[in-house]
């Protein structure tokens with residue numbers, strides 16, 4: 001049966017890339033298939049998280065899910081650490097995945113930088129835990145941003161090697177679902193880097209909880225070239241910052257970059273940036289207001305996450321038990 005799994009790390013405030021590249025698309029898949037959306041707190045601690053911030057951040061991602069339209073009656077919403085099967089299957093996959101595979105992960109290289117000896121072992125094993133997140137539910141579809149494509153492909157490699165090594169067709173080969181105009185929202189100060197929760201400067205990103213003035217200011221200061229918008233999208237090819245702002249507009253307005261260019265052919269930044277800011281505020285303000293409302297009642301969020309975890313565990317438990325049996329780990 002088709003089943004969707006995806007997650008977001010509570011490693012800082014939600015940013016526009018998380019919304020357009022992930023959450024908005026999660027909402028679009030709700031109701032079409034069984035959908036499981038996780039707040040992946042065990043992934044967050046691969047880099048240092050202050051415990052209080054982690055707990056609040058977990059509730060913030062959950063509030064973002066709910067405010068954007070995920071409904072606990074239609075999707076399973078929970079935080080990863082409540083279902084111990086993630087960590088348990090993650091260990092087994094650490095023993096399936098090869099060190100050479102991990103060495104090829106570009107996100108690890110980006111995050112570790114020149115400091116690879118000093119980062120946590122967890123950061124290195126991150127893709128193996130992510131494979132466990134997905135395969136614990138035998139998920140077939142994983143909506144993610146472009147930056148996670150390599151990790152979903154590794155998940156397929158792990159599933160295939162497990163199936164091959166144990167001579168059983170047990171784990172499915174999962175498909176990444178990467179579609180729409182905003183699968184890679186770029187940093188507002190540097191069009192060659194992706195927008196990220198943990199980027200150095202707050203001016204690089206739009207946070208889901210930014211107010212209208214802050215959003216307008218950030219778009220106004222966003223880096224661009226001096227040229228006006230082109231007459232056709234082909235004219236954006238070598239202009240990453242311009243391309244990014246057009247893509248963001250298209251994603252927020254549920255349209256295509258072509259349609260945005262057709263609406264603003266040859267427009268200057270003095271016209272386009274304020275229009276983009278107005279659109280962003282119109283789309284994001286209702287969500288951020290709702291997020292604040294959910295976050296004002298942390299006990300209710302915790303209740304939703306606990307109930308979601310019960311449902312998740314019910315799906316995960318038989319998969320985990322069967323995995324233990326296949327591997328030959330005595331549990332009875």
Ligand code: AQP
Nearest residue numbers: 009011017018021022144145183184185195196197198
């Ligand atoms: N810039 C982006 N454009 C499109 N999609 C994005 N995603 C993240 N940034 C962009 C998607 O959001 C989902 C959750 O990501 P994550 O929290 O698991 O990790 P990440 O990709 O590392 O996100 P951040 O915001 O950059 O976090 P930090 O700075 O803490 O590492 C994924 O589907 C991701 O593709």
